[in-house]
Amino acid sequence: MRLQDVCKLPEYIDAILDMPHVVFCISVKDTLIGSMGETNLSYLSKIDVPPIIYNKYRQAYAMIYADGNIISHDYANKKICYCSRIIHGKKYVVASAGYDGGNISSIMIGGVEYSVNHRGLNIVAYDIVASRVLDSVCFDTFEGTCLRIPLNRLNESASCFDDYGLLISIKNMQHQLYDYLESFSQREDFNQNIIQKMQQMDELLSFNTKCINATISAFSEVLPQFKEAFFKNFPPAEGNLRVLQKAELALLVAFKEKCDEKKVSFWLEAGTLLGAIRHGGFIPWDDDIDIGMEYNEYLIMKNALEDDPIIEMFDCFTADEIGAAKFVKVKYRAAQYPVIDVFLYCSSNQSYEDTAIKYRKIKEQFDRGVKQIVPELSYNQWVIPGDADYRNLSDLSDSFTKELSVHGKEYLYWCPTSFITNNRIYDYEDINPLKSITFEGISFNVPANYEKMLKLVYGEYMKLPNDYLLHHLIIDDMVVSECSKVIKR
Incomplete structure (x- = not known):
């Protein structure tokens, strides 16, 4: 039997x-x-x-x-x-x-x-x-x-890990950490007393993110490169999540080629930037790609891709109790997935205070206009091309183009029509000149002062989060099928 x-x-x-x-x-x-x-x-x-x-x-x-x-x-x-x-x-x-x-x-x-x-x-x-x-x-x-x-x-x-893409779970992280404790303990410059003390801690063997972070921090004090090595060698995603990530990477490369043709620049943003710096690629539990782009460059690419047979760049609108936003997406015309999120930045030649005042003024006008056009619009509800209210929302957004298309070398700030949350203003030199870094083995741009940007968004970013949540929640068969076709191409 x-x-x-x-x-x-x-x-x-x-x-x-x-x-x-x-x-x-x-x-x-x-x-x-x-x-x-x-x-x-x-x-x-x-x-x-x-x-x-x-x-x-x-x-x-x-x-x-x-x-x-x-x-x-x-x-x-x-x-x-x-x-x-x-x-x-x-x-x-x-x-x-x-x-x-x-x-x-x-x-x-x-x-x-x-x-x-x-x-x-x-x-x-x-x-x-x-x-x-x-x-x-x-x-x-x-x-x-x-x-x-x-x-x-x-x-x-x-199959629950495969359904949700959460193949990198805390237990696998624990095994990875244990392997590194063993490997680093063989180094001549490693303090044996530290590892013996750490191995005696009950928390070292706990499936608890805080304890793992405490362990990483303790070892990094003795061996600074331990923290970087731990994340760089972190196991990548597997299963459906990895299929989605590979398709997103293929789309990002294709979009980069289009941008290079027009001499337009973008940079890795948010979780994608964090993954590039901390892991050298995707965060193992991340399921999307985020990039940043200056507003003037976005207008160039939006116009350039209008008649492109392969890739499209489009806007969609949403809102919540805080405000409204126009999200910019990039995808293949022939598929619903994968999708790249584009975060727009505006440049300013004014003082910090005047830049903040300008942001608030435009933001209030845009939020009010969106609510007047679609009063019932709420977050996770989207108005996309083809919807009844899309043209009115698009015209509203375009009405601010002149005010947003200002060339300046003082500050770069979140485009007030593209973010629901409060504004964030960076020194122009925080982003430019862009640096090149390897993401999944391919060179992409990142902000000049990416460390400052990551700390503003994530705080202490060289540690594990308390949870591992996906944006899509479920990577279903349709998503996997479309992404698999992209990878094969």
Whole structure:
């Protein structure tokens, strides 16, 4: 009988005992005990699961088991437990956290995540002779039947990272950090006392972003290049998210070629700029591309692309309780995705105070005009080319062109018709002259003082965020299909 056909936990454990040359990685998520019953508990003892695990609620447990023996295991209460071994050249990394310690299961073999990551006992079986995974299963030990998770629920759990693009999760970051601790500890200039002290900290083994950031900061004080190396070698996105990123990159390159033909410049902006500086490419959980461009340059490219058969540049409008904005997008004419967001900047030859006054004046007039044309317009509702109110909104926006198209060398500020939020004014020298930097192996421009701009937007940007949220939320089949076609072209 195949492992995939075994539905009951006792039968599965019997199979584990009878299979040579197979490594079983076991990880608990949430809790192991609940309504297991004496029979299921007695079978756990057959593979030497210590009684302390199934006698405590929400206990974390991780195990690597092969040929009737425990190769490595660890358990903990209210924190993460972790075990790692190299067997026949393949690295196995198993981690577990109960509900109170992070509530996660991770089973990585050769750098690939295989855990179902569902509540209960997660098991992955790997054939070391055939070099392949035989099964990935979870038994929900909280439920009295303790059966294999039904197929539809298993698929939902196993594919949740791919559906949302969140393939780079905190648990993978933890493994990456651990690898760097080990590699840097071999350096002659590394303070061994520091690493020993850090490894004693419970927080080091916590699936907690704040603790990981604290660890990175502590090591960076001793070895400054550690922080940069950690992010530059961060695992890239995978699955559908990576398909979307590659298509966006292809569009960005095509748009850059069009801009170069017209001697027009743009620079990487917002999260794309952060990714370029911190990761050398996309932030692993980012799903869009942002660029900045001066208003006069935007007018040149908008006109140049009007009759372009491949790429189009278009405006769309939205609003919220704070104000309204015209968003500028770039995409292929033949596809809805991918899309590039263009943030417009206006130049000024006036003083800082006069520039701020001008911004507020135009911003108030534009916001008022949009509300008069489309009173019910709200954020995440868009007026796009072809909609009934689009022409009126476009004419309103164009009415400010003369005032916005001022050449100056004092300040660059957010275009008041293109941002909902409050204005941000930069010294002209903060952006120009533009610098060149590598993003996904390709050279693009970035602002001259990108560090100042990143700190204004993100604060301390050389650390992990508290969450990993996508703009699209779900990268559905339509998005993946269109992006795949772009990559093939």
